[in-house]
Amino acid sequence: MRIRVWLLASLAALRAGGASGDVELVAPGVLSTPLNERSAGLTPSGDTLYFAVRSGDGYVSELFRSRRLGGRWTTPEALPFSGRFVDLDPSVSPDGRTLYFASDRPAPGKSAADFDLWSVALSGDAHEPVRLPPPINSPSTELAPALTADDRLLFASDRPGGFGGLDLYWTERRGDSTIVRSFGTPVNSQESETQATISPDGSTLVFTSVGRSDELLAPGAAYPRGDLYLSRRTGASWSPPIHLSAPINSPAAECCAAFDKRGAYLYFSSERNFTLDQRHDSPGLTRESLERGLGDILNGGGNLFRVSALELGTFERRAMAPDTLPVLVGPGTISTAANEFGGTLSPDGTEIFFSRSVPRSYAYAIFGSRLSSGHWSAPEVVPFSGHYRDFDPVFAPDGRRMYFISDRPVDGRRPTNYDIYVIERDGAVWGTPRRLPAPINTSGNEWFMSEADDGTLYFAAQRDGSGPSRIYQSARGSGGYADPVPLPEAVNAPGLWVTEPSIARDQRFLVFSGTRDGIAGYDLYVSYRLAGGWSPAERLTAHGMASPTRDYSPRLAPDGLTLIFTSERYPTRQDAARPMSYADFVTFSASILNGHGNIYSIPLKAAGIVPPEP
Secondary structure: OOEEOOOHHHHHHHHHOOEOOOEEEOOEOOOEOOOEEEEEEEOOOOOEEEEEEEOOOOOOEEEEEEEEEOOEEOOOEEOOOOOOOOEEEEEEOOOOOEEEEEEOOOOOOOOOOOOEEEEEEOOOOOOOOEEOOOOOOOOOOEEEEEEOOOOOEEEEEOOOOOOOOOEEEEEEEEOOEEEEEEOOOOOOOOOEEEEEEEOOOOOEEEEEEEOOOOOOOOOOOOOOOOEEEEEEEEOOEEOOOEEOOOOOOOOOOEEEEEEOOOOOEEEEEEOOEOEEOOOOOOOOOOHHHHHHHHOOOOEOOOEEEEEEHHHHHHHHHHHOOHHHOOEEOOEOOOEOOOEEEEEEEOOOOOEEEEEEEOHHHOOEEEEEEEEEOOEEOOOEEOOOOOOOOEEEEEEOOOOOEEEEEEOOOEOOEOOOOOEEEEEEEEOOEEOOOEEOOOOOOOOOEEEEEEEOOOOOEEEEEEOOOOOOOEEEEEOEEOOEEOOOEEOOOOOOOOOOEEEEEEEOOOOOEEEEEEEOOOHHHOEEEEEEEEOOEEOOOEEOOHHHOOOOOOEEEEEEOOOOOEEEEEEOOOOOOOOOOOOOOHHHHHHHHOOOOOOOOEEEEEEOOOOOOOOOOO
């Protein structure tokens, strides 16, 4: 067989600043060398870089520092406190004052030679490392510390109670106390997860996992070595991790991801190297060719790479599989075994309001939850709900008003139909619900309403109390609301029962639910506003949007990029090996995916919503 250098044809491009414009080898010959470099940690200015250099077997690991002077990186220098023990996983705090790292160095009261987390001050006179206190360090192994922009320490540990191997954890401050929380599923798995980094804006998590089924392995590889995975924040939780596509991940090991402090680049380490050409007619491996390969930068030892953070979306889209989307919102808190639907986010994204109902819809109430330290609080019934059937809350664009549907009394009498109500909020104080006057509400049913930036209302109604539900539009002027006008047949299509219109703030598109098969068959549709009116309604089917169950109650998130909706999807048992027992049924009924409504989110583009440019 013939030896070749993996990516050798692109090594010149790497040294010039990118492999096919995607990944860049960092300072080849200075920071990336034939040695084994890992874990780049940059100061806020980007002019000092800390990293670890390990022996091939990992028994020796020392921390180094390099400075950028005149556009060039200086020869690395060992940190004065490192070199006697195995020090690894360096990262710099967002303010640049502290270096965090993992080490097996001894400490008072420490009996085992495992790895713990340490910190050392970077400013002022020379300082000695300090071992982080419990509950961060434990009798188990702790690795890969990284402080986020919002002062949470990320780290990996194999402490009891995990999912398997190493798991990812983060800290939360409660007064003078520190609480350690697991990332939980779907980030942690029965495999090992470690070396996590979160972008400065808090939206993106990248981490290393070893042993997942989608890891890239070279032909004949005896064991997994690790790849990089990406997850996006979805409210209080994280989306199912996506295996980043090549050229970030390769058949070799990738690890040690770290965003720079501006969020412009993602740094990572890779062991990509020369590989054996498996062709039978190759001339074979010689001592000379092996020595040349081992002496090259890309020799299978770790090197430092970076990629523009703007490119991560490209690799995410390349790798995105249909079964990774959509994503449950707040599983176990917002989305539970109960029947939740109609989630709406406050303009700043820190609150979610939604409906819960008992089976068969005998009772509805509106609940609210607040996002704190990355977690949704336990939902509570809002002060104005709980007496009548209230549901489908929707914020106005400015967040000062909320619309909802109710059957509460009108003129002292409980109606037999539903009407649209509005309530104002001043800070955290809710006002008194007001029923919208005619011509919006009538003696028929009015369901669901959303508002555009210019005050135009879109709502669904049965104006005569019978017949199909239709979507209407009503412009707001100085004298109140204009007479509602039904949207054209492109939206109100014959034979399609349409409801729950969620209008884009600039009215470029409308998402709504519709059914041709009765209540059990709701799906989501989109229509785009064109010069001549509205485009024909398109059923959303991309990335699992159209499930065999009901998919309904859409909302457009304040970021303008995300769709929130409700689905009653659940795992089918048609292919199960045995019938469901009574115990199985009890377990299934208590599970989140039990056929009741849950709230999901998905990027608009992944859902197949691509509005025309204005």
